Amino acid sequence: MRRVSLTAKEKRREVLAKLEKFGYDLYDQLERGILPDIIMPSRSIDNIYYSPELRQYTLGDKKIRRSASNIRHLRPIAQLVWMAYFVHELTASQKTSTLRDVFYSAQAYDIPFKNQDESDDIITDLETILGCTREDFNVFPEERSAVFGDLTIEYTIPNYEGKRLNLTSHPDGVMIGPALTSAEFIETNADKVIAIEKGGLFTRFIEERVHERFKAILVFLGGQAPRSTRYFIRRLNQELGLPVYVFTDADPWGMHIAMVIISGSANAAHVKELTTPDAKWAGVWASDIVSYKLPSDKLEDIDVKRLHELLRDPRYKGEPWQREINTFMRIQKKCELEAFSRYGLTHIVDKYLPQRLKDLGE
Amino acid sequence: MEIISQVFQEISPADFFYRNREIAGFANPARAIFSAIRELVENSFDATEPLGILPDIYIRLSSNNEGEEGEKIYVLRVRDNGSGIPADYIPLAFCQFLFSSKYRLKQSRGTFGLGGTMAILYGQITTNKPVKVISSTGSQKIYEYTLMIDIERNRPIILDRKIYENDARWHGTIVELSLEGDYAKAMPKVLEYLKQTAIANPYANITFVDPRGRLYKFERAVSNLPPPPKETLPHPHGVDVETLSRIIRVTRCKTLLDFMQEHFHRVGRHTAKRFLDFAGFPEDADPKKLKPEEVVKLVQAMKNFNGFFPPDASCLSPLGEEILRAGILKELEPEFVAVTQRKPSAYSGHPFIVEVGIAYGGKVPPAEDVLLYRFANKIPLVYDESGDVCWRIIKSINWRKYGLMPGMPVAILIHICSTKIPWKTVGKEMIADRPEVSREILNGVREVARKLGTYLSRKERIKxxxxxxxxxxxxxxxxxxxxxxxxxxxxxxxxxxxxxxxxRFEES
Structure with a gap:
């Protein structure tokens, strides 16, 4: 049993302080009788770089300046200040919201957004300025994924504060929502994290007691993982020191689901702490299709096109990426996680999983 | 010789116009209605405005069988409050072609100098009915004539003459004639003509009752008239052999030196001496003794001599910027208007003045092209726009330079007044491309377009x-x-x- 340090409260205090400072800077400029401006990193394509050290995309040194003296900037600045105020209220009162919800809330304050894209954009600006994610200031996505395994957490949200829960309590897993994201990790017996792209396999793993047999915390990704899930996986890795294994379909899209957990996306270049650089893509690989003689489909044109793109992507420089991309190209085949069922429902858990974990240095 | 004179029979002027009525605007029944109205209306203007009378013109076109398609017989009645015509002159003035002969020049409306006679002739040949003319000069009597034209002899035939008491001292003229026509087809042009007439003559009241009983009123917006034109002598540059021969026939001057000073515009003693020296004629030569080839030589020299003063514009009667502006505001009700009167200029010895107005927004309809209104001596030109030099100039301008895009509501008005309008064709609906004239038009259009451009950019800036x-x-x-x-x-x-x-920016 390991005790884990408390961090969620500290994190909240830090975010609130950043928001207050942002407000104060503008307030101070107005008090001195000048039209305020805001300087922030540019998120344009030419300022997004892949950083081999961080093993993720990151923003370069280019800054942009938004000034209230510029008529075109007035509105976005007002929107930004309101947004900061709104999420400050959310965070301080430990309430949560969604992107859609924020868009509608603006109307109550007579802050006009043309559409949700515009308000989403302002949230991204705020992330860029503060250097933290929207989950940090309690704006969560609609999509939810789930987690199951021997991890005891303690809620920090109002009404549940201090309550503890072991994440094996519910056989369907526990939803990774705002409450879980901000919960403290108390203790765990697990020694690894297994993240799975598809719901069917996630349930199979629980039924086959993978969490006990392999001492694993199981995470259901639900396709391309939401940011709160990526953040949660990172916490499991960083705070608990658990290695992370990602299982996806054997195709370029599944491969990329794993990659976004490991190295992040270009869209999120302005935020850090979303990636888990040490996570490993554990399968299903293209080479598995050959060695396990898995039922497969032919690659479609769009798959091949995607493979060519990935080949040029700096995140895919090392192994197993290059090897697997080339194998895909050679065999021109793809398959799904469920393909192992050809050998019986438990084959994937009894044979494939232990072998793969062993291969990866378990 | 006997035989030849029989073949080449002399024809009277009335007969000539009878045979060539299309050149005077009576080519078809629709055009005839338009031209008849136009001739009589312009007569009315010439009987009022130059004499300082604010025109009140009433036009009624009626028909017994309106509602049927096609050509039919109409009665056209035009009444004005003009000076009236002395009783003895009425038959000649209305029923003889080329009644006056004048060697003095001033700007006047009458397109063909026929003074309504063409409309009367056309009415007579299509309906065989007489014309009724009622007129008084404001004396104690009103005269009513019933007249026809003896076409072969170019003489009036007086069918009837009545005299009424004129207690109210009414002055003016009423002309009522019958003619064949097609109003349904002529209507758009007639209404366009009246509207544009109201633009260029905002000091007039014009009332029109059409055959369907509809009333169109164009009300007076200003009560001051343009200054009337003064009569001037011909300028030497504009004189041809025929004109010179006629002047020689009537002159009383004994020497060419006197002759030049007496009969030509802006020629003084000094100029006359220099000219005769240039032309190689002795100063004391008797003009009446010039041989035909010498007359030709003199005309040539007049054209080639550069020492004459340019013609002055006192013989012209432009609208003036104030009246032009009032006319545009009254009929087009635009959001913005700018007008300009160019300085007098001359082509071939004929003085002219170009006036240009521009109207934007308000009730000006948006159109792909700029809306063009053309006027010659205050008369709207509503036919053959695309052949006119004004149209060519409008099309040659890059309107975007002035902040104007296709589809914007812009109207341009171009008025040329001259003792001799440079017509392109005998139909007298198109202005010809004379470099001196087109330069003035172009500069005038540019000037008002610039003003509009400034207005538009200022409006945009304020917005x-x-x-x-x-x-x-x-x-x-x-x-x-x-x-x-x-x-x-x-x-x-x-x-x-x-x-x-x-x-702070707002106020500046």
């Missing part, structure tokens, strides 16, 4: 400025409010100064 200030007023308080709240401050920063500074 942008207003939007800018409304942005400040809307968003700066929000920034102040929420930044104060975020910073945990009770007091919202005072942004009045900042808003005031933003507003």
């Amino acid at each position: 942008r400025e207003k939007a800018r200030i409304s942005f400040f007023v809307k968003y700066l308080p929000k920034i102040a409010e929420f930044s104060a709240k975020l910073a945990g401050k009770e007091k919202i920063p005072n942004i009045e100064d900042l808003l005031r500074r933003a507003r």
Whole structure:
């Protein structure tokens, strides 16, 4: 049993302080009788770089300046200040919201957004300025994924504060929502994290007691993982020191689901702490299709096109990426996680999983 | 010789116009209605405006069988409040072609110098009915003539003559004639003609009752008239052999030196001497003794001599900027109007003045092209627009330079007044491309277009400025409010100064 340090409260205090400072800077400029401006990193394509050290995309040194003296900037600045105020209220009162919800809330304050894209954009600006994610200031996505395994957490949200829960309590897993994201990790017996792209396999793993047999915390990704899930996986890795294994379909899209957990996306270049650089893509690989003689489909044109793109992507420089991309190209085949069922429902858990974990240095 | 004179029979002027009525605008029943109205209306203007009378013109076109398609017989009645015509002259003035012979020049409307006689002739040959002319000069009597034209002999035939008491001292003229026509087809042009006439003559009241009983009223907007034109002598540059021969026939001058000073515009003793020296004629030569080839030589020399003063414009009667503006405002009700009167200029010894107006927005309809209104000596030209030099000039201008895009509501008015309008064809609906004239038109159009451009860019600037200030007023308080709240401050920063500074642009 390991005790884990408390961090969620500290994190909240830090975010609130950043928001207050942002407000104060503008307030101070107005008090001195000048039209305020805001300087922030540019998120344009030419300022997004892949950083081999961080093993993720990151923003370069280019800054942009938004000034209230510029008529075109007035509105976005007002929107930004309101947004900061709104999420400050959310965070301080430990309430949560969604992107859609924020868009509608603006109307109550007579802050006009043309559409949700515009308000989403302002949230991204705020992330860029503060250097933290929207989950940090309690704006969560609609999509939810789930987690199951021997991890005891303690809620920090109002009404549940201090309550503890072991994440094996519910056989369907526990939803990774705002409450879980901000919960403290108390203790765990697990020694690894297994993240799975598809719901069917996630349930199979629980039924086959993978969490006990392999001492694993199981995470259901639900396709391309939401940011709160990526953040949660990172916490499991960083705070608990658990290695992370990602299982996806054997195709370029599944491969990329794993990659976004490991190295992040270009869209999120302005935020850090979303990636888990040490996570490993554990399968299903293209080479598995050959060695396990898995039922497969032919690659479609769009798959091949995607493979060519990935080949040029700096995140895919090392192994197993290059090897697997080339194998895909050679065999021109793809398959799904469920393909192992050809050998019986438990084959994937009894044979494939232990072998793969062993291969990866378990 | 006997035989030849029989074959080449002399024809009277009336007969000539009878045979060539299409050149005077009576080519078909629709055009005939238009031209008849136009001739009589212009007669009425010439009987009022030059004499200082504010025109009141009443036009009625009626038909017994209106509602049927196609050609039919109409009765056209035009009444004015003009000076009236002395009783003895009425038959000649209306029923003889080329009644007057004048060697003095001034600007006048009458397109063909036929003074309504063409309309009467056309009415007579299509209906075989007489014309009725009622007129009084404001004396104690009103005269009513019933007349026809003896076409072969070019003489009036007086069918009847009545005299009425004129207790009210009415003055004016009423002409009532019958003619064949097609109003249904002529209607758009007739109404366009009247509307444009009202633009160029805003000091007139014009009333029109059409065959369907509809009333069109164009009311007077100004009560001052353009200054009347003065009669002038011909300018030497504009004289041809025939004109010179006629002047020689009537002159009483015994020497060419006197002759030049007496009969030509802006020729004094000094100029006359220099000219005769240039032309190689002795100063004391008797003009009446010039041989035909010498007359030709003299005309040539007149054209080639550069020492004459340019013609002055006192013989012209332009509208003036004030009247032009009033006419545009009255009939087009635009959002913006600019007008200009160009300085007098001359081509071939004929003085002319170009006046240009531009109207934007309001009731001016948006159109792909600029809307063009053309006027010659205050008469609207409503036919053959595309062949006119004005149209070519309008099309040659890059309107975007003045902030104008296709589809914007813009109308351009071009008025040329001259003792001799440079017509392109005998139909007298198109202005010819004379370099001196087109240069003035182009510069005039540019001048008003520039004014419109300035207005439009200023309007755009004010609009942008207003939007800018409304942005400040809307968003700066929000920034102040929420930044104060975020910073945990009770007091919202005072942004009045900042808003005031933003507003300063508005006033400038």
